[in-house]
Amino acid sequence: MTAAATEDDPYVLPMPSPDSPIVLPKWIHPNNPHSVSSYHDLIWSLAALIDNPGTRLISIHWEKCPARMRGQLKLPAWTMINGQLRPTRIRSRGMATRSRNSAEDMASTCREWMRLARWLEKRGITDLAACTEDEWRKYPGERWKGGVSRGYAEKVLGWLTDLWLFDQLSAHPAGIARPPWDSEGIDDFLPAVSNQGGGENSTEPLDPQTIGPLLIWAMRVIEDFADDILAAWAENRRLTALIGTVSLVQGGQAAVEAYLMPLIETGAPLPSTRNQGKNTVARTFIAATTGASGGQVDRFAIKHGLSALTAQRPGPCPLDIPVTGLINGRPWRTHLDFNEAASLMKHLGTAAMIICLYLTGMRPQEVQGLRSGCCPDPEPGPNGAPGRHLIRSRHFKNVTDEDGNHASEGEEREVPWVAITPVVHSIRVLERIVPEGDYLFSAAHHDFLFQRNHHGALKGEALNQRIEDFVAWANHEANAHGLPGQAIPKDPHGSIGMSRFRRSLAWHIARRPGGLVALAIQYGHMRTVLDARTASGYGSRSRSGIHGVLDIETALAAADTAAHLRDRIAAGEKISGPAARRAITGAASTPRFEGRIVPRTFARKAAKFLARDGVVLYDNPEAFLICAFKHDNALCEPDPGATAPRQYACQQGCGNAVRSDTHARQMRERADEIDLKAAFVPEKLAKRLRRNADNLREMSDAHDATAQTAEALT
Template sequence: MREVNQLVRYLTAACFVVICYLSGMRSGEVLQLRRGCLREDENGGFVLVGRRSKGADHVPAPDADETAERPWAVVSAVVPAVEMLESLSDAELLFPPSRQRTTVRSRRKQAKPTGTMNDDVREFIDWVNERFSGPDGPAIPPDPTKAVHASRFRRTLAYFVVRRPGGLAAAQAQYGHVKAKVTLGYAGDADTSWMEDLAIEELEMLSEQVDEDLRALDEGEHISGPPAQECRRRVRKASAAFAGRVVNQADNARRLSASKHPDIHHGLGMTCVWRLETAGCREEREAAGLDVTEPDEQLCRATCTNLAYTDRDIKNKRLELAGWEAAAADRLSPRPLWDRAAAKAAPIRAVIEVHEQDRRGSGQEEPMEEQADGAQTT
C-alpha cells in the first residue's frame, strides 16, 4: 500500500508538470483547480477554468472576488492529465493536501502547498532517473541553472511560445494555438502578467537573434535570395539599437520591440525578410479576415520574394535534402513514396544550388564543410 501511495504521488506530480507547463498558469493557480475545471470553448478548443489567485496560500485583497473565474487556453495534452487527477479520488480539489487522510488543510478546502509540490516534482525526477536512465546519462538531466521548481514552468512556456520549436509540426500547432488565443485576448483580460512574460521573452529573443545575425555576418556568412541585401542592412541597423539600453518593465519591452524589430524572422531552413506588400502568406490570411502583421510559416510559399537563405539555413536544407534523397533511394518502400521523396528533394536541391552559385558570384569561397556536405547530398 505504501508503494501504491508513493506511485500516486509521482503520478500527481507528473500531471501537475503537464498542466502547469502547457497552460501558463501560476503554480498556485494550478494547485487551486477544482473538479470540472476542464471545458471546451465555442471553437472546440480546451480551456481550464480556475480562480483568481497568486498561490495556494494567497490572501486576497478585501475587495477581491475569490469566486471569480479565469480561463486559460490549453492544448489537448492537458486533457488526459486533468481526467487522470479527477479519477484518483473524489476530492473537490485536483491537488488535495493528501489522498489518504483528512488534514486541516483539506477540511478548509486548501490545496497542497507549492513547496510540497516542488518536493514531489523533484522526487518524481529522481524516480524517473533511477528507473529509466541509460548509458548516455540520466533520463532527466540536472538543471544547469538552479533547482527545478514550479514557478519556472510559466516562463519556460513563454520562452517556447515565442520561439516555436522549428521542424516539430505538432509542437508548432500546439504552441501556435496557445499564442493565438493569448494574442487575441482570449486570456489577456484575465491574466495580464502572462502577456508581460511574453513581451519580455520576445525582446530577449530579438536581442539574441540580432546578436547572432551580426556575429554571423562579421564572420562572413553568405545570404542569398531577393532580399539578401535588405537583410544585411536591417541586421546592421538593428545591432546598434540595443547598445546601453536598460529594460525593467514590460511596457518598455513592448515599445522597444515594436520600434527596433528588424522584421527578420528565422524559420527552419529559411529566413523571412518581412515586407507586407510582397508576402506570399498574405492573401490567404486576409481572405480569412485576419490581420496580417507578421509571417506565417505554415502558409509560407517557396516563390515568395521575402525569402532569404543564410548559410545556417542552407545547413538545415542539406540535412533535409539528405533525408529525402535517402527515402527516394529506399527500394524497400512503395514506388509512390519514392516519387514523393524525389519531388520533395528537387526544390531543396535547387535552393542549395542557387545559394552556392550566388556565393561564387559574390567572390566568396565555399566553406570546406559545406563542400563535403554538398558532395554527399548532390
C-alpha cells in the same frame, strides 16, 4: 478592548489586552477555517489571513525577539495586522504601496524588526526610543554585510520604515525615530549595484534536452498509465479496509497461516516491502490479503522467523487487476504492486501538474487554485464544430480588494484559459482523485502515503520535490524498459522548479518553432491560441499575462537573430532572398542584447519593438532561413494584427525569406544526413527522402546563384 478605533484618529487602534485576538474578525474571510492566536502568545499564527490554497501557513515567533523589546514590537505588529496606513502615506510611497499587505509580507516585516532589535541589544540598546537617527544610519551597512541584492535591500528598508509608521499608529508609541532614508531617499543606503537579477523574467527557462523527455513521461503517465494506477490505488484501498475484519475467534491467525505456510514450505518468494533500504515483511499487505490484524501477522512472523526468510526470499505484493498500459507495444508492468500504489498515485498527480503548468502558461499558484469542475466539456460550436475547452480559474498576483488591500483569496480571471487536449486529459485524471468541487491538487487527497487531513492545496516546496521524485522515477523506468534515450537529463541551471515552466513555455514558442513546445502535439494550435489575443484571450486580462512573457522572449530571440546576421555579414557571408535588403536594415537597427537581467518595463518595450512591421528578424532553423516579417507579404497566414510569423507554417516563395551562406551550408549537410538515412529504409520511403534531399540542394544552389554581399545590396 473595544473593536472601534479611537474617536480622535480612526487610523490609531485602541490598546489590545493580553487575550485580544491577533487578527480582528473584520479581516477574516467567512470561509477561513483557521483558529486565531491571542496577543499574549509567543507564537502568532497568521493562518486566519491566508485564503490562497497554494500559500503555506505562516506564524510569527516572538521568542526570537529580545525579551525587553518584545512588548514594544508586538504592539506595532498587532497594529500592522489589524490597521491600515493613512491614505496620504500610501500616495507618497508610490503605486506599489498598499494600506495592508499579505500575511507573508507581515511575517517578513516582523522578522526584520526582530533582527533590528537583536542588533540594538548587542549595542546595549533595549528601548526603541533610543534608536535614534545615528543608529538608523549605521544599521544598513551592518545589515548588508551578509550579502543581499539591491532589490531585496529596498524591501528591507521599506519594512524598517513600517516600524516607524506603525509605531506612530499604535495606542502607546515607543517613540522610535524616523529612518533618514524616508526623508532623504534610499539610494545612499542601498548596497552597490550587482549583476543579480530578480523577477519572473530572470528565471532561466528549462533546457530543451530536459523538458522534452520530461513532457514525454508526463503525458505517457496520463495517457497510458492513468487507468492502471487509479485501479491499483482503488484495490489498495479496498484491501487496506479489510485489515482486522477477520477476528481471532473467526480465524484471523489461521488465515495468515493458510496464506504464508505454503510459501514458506515450498521456498517461494515471500511478500516483502522495502524499509530503510532492506527487504522486510509486507505486514500491511499480508494483513489486507488475509483480513487478519497487524498483531496477528506479527505473531506469525516471530513464530516462524519470517523476517529472516523474507530478507532471503523477497517477493512482490501483486494486485489482482489487469495491466493495460503499454510502452513500445509491451505492458509497462507484469503486475501492479500493493506497495507502489501510493507512490504511483503521487507520480500521477505530478505528471498532471507538469502538463498543466507547461501547456497553459499559468502561474504556479493559479494551478494550485484550480478546482474540480473548472474545465467543463464545451457546447458544440456553429455547424456542430467542437468548442474549445476553457479553464475557469483564480489568479492571485497583485490582487487587491476595493480598498486597495491585499486579497489573499485572489479573484476569478476575467478571461478563461484555453485548454489543449493534454491539459484536458490531465484535469480529467485529477478529477478522479479529488471530490467534486475540491482543489485539483488538494493537500489532503494527494497525501496518499500518510492520509493526513491537510488544508488547501499542495504547497510549492512539496510540488517542487515531487517533480524531482518524478524525474528519478522516470529515469528508473527508462532504464528498466531499455529506453536510455528517453531518460531525463539534469538541467544545467539547477532544479526543475514550478516557476520555470511558465518561462519555458514562452521561450520554446519564441525560439523553437516546429514543435518542441508540445513535442508536435497540437503545437500549431498552441501558437494560434497565443496569437489570438482578442479572439480567445488565452493569456490576456487587464494586465499583459503570458503575452508579456512571450513578447519578451520573442523580442530577445529576434535581437539574437539580428546580432547573428550582423556577425555573419561582417565575416563576409552573402545573403539572398526577396527580403535581403530589409534584413540588412533590420539587423543594423536592432540593438544587441547582452546578459539575462530583464527590467519590469521591458515587456512594453518588447511589444513596441515587435510592432516594427517589416524589419524584425525571426530565425527559423527548421526552414533554414530568416523571416524579415512583414505582415502583408507573409504566406503563413498570420492572424490580423499578429507581429510574428507562424514559423511552423513557413511557405516557400514567401516575400519575407532571407538566407545566408550558413543556411545554404546547413541545407547541404541536412541533405547528406537524409541520403544516409535513405540507405536503410524501404525503397518507397527512400525515394521520398532522396527527393527531400534534392530539394534542399536545389535551394542551396539557388542561394549560391543569387546571393550578394551587404555592400552590393545597400
